[in-house]
Amino acid sequence: MLALGSDPYLGPTAIQRIADLIEEDPTPRPCVEAMIREQGDALPEEIRHAFLEKVPRTPLLTPLPPRNRNYDKVPPTAFEQQLEEWNQLWRTGIGSAVDRYQARQKIAWDYWAGIKAS
Numbered sequence: 001m002l003a004l005g006s007d008p009y010l011g012p013t014a015i016q017r018i019a020d021l022i023e024e025d026p027t028p029r030p031c032v033e034a035m036i037r038e039q040g041d042a043l044p045e046e047i048r049h050a051f052l053e054k055v056p057r058t059p060l061l062t063p064l065p066p067r068n069r070n071y072d073k074v075p076p077t078a079f080e081q082q083l084e085e086w087n088q089l090w091r092t093g094i095g096s097a098v099d100r101y102q103a104r105q106k107i108a109w110d111y112w113a114g115i116k117a118s
Contacts, residue, residue, distance in 0.1 A: 012074060015044045022050035036060045 007014070022032055028051060036043070036051055037060055048061050076084070 015046050019046040019050040022047065022054060025054075028054050033060075 022028060025032075028036075032051065036058070040060060041048070041062055043061075045064065048064055052058065052061060052064060
């Protein structure tokens with residue numbers, strides 16, 4: 001998965017998944033320790049942060065400054081933006097369809113109430 005880190009499309013996802021795997025385990029797996037030993041500080045920051053959270057005093061990595069996760073958001077990709085636009089379009093369409101249905105239903109109820117009253 002680390003080889004995919006340089007891929008422009010799959011890289012961020014592959015790096016995040018490796019970091020997630022490190023964070024999910026109570027202690028790092030031997031293969032993760034071997035990767036850290038081999039790559040060291042050349043690894044992406046997300047992977048190094050995940051490993052340093054599990055093993056804070058490791059000699060394999062230099063310490064990183066603490067980060068504020070509120071500001072470390074990855075900007076949405078073009079595809080994610082397109083999905084959000086589609087979702088918004090769908091929500092708008094559904095909302096207007098419900099409004100039209102309720103307006104027609106009110107007209108029908110008013111008509112029925114007029115028939116019952118006469």
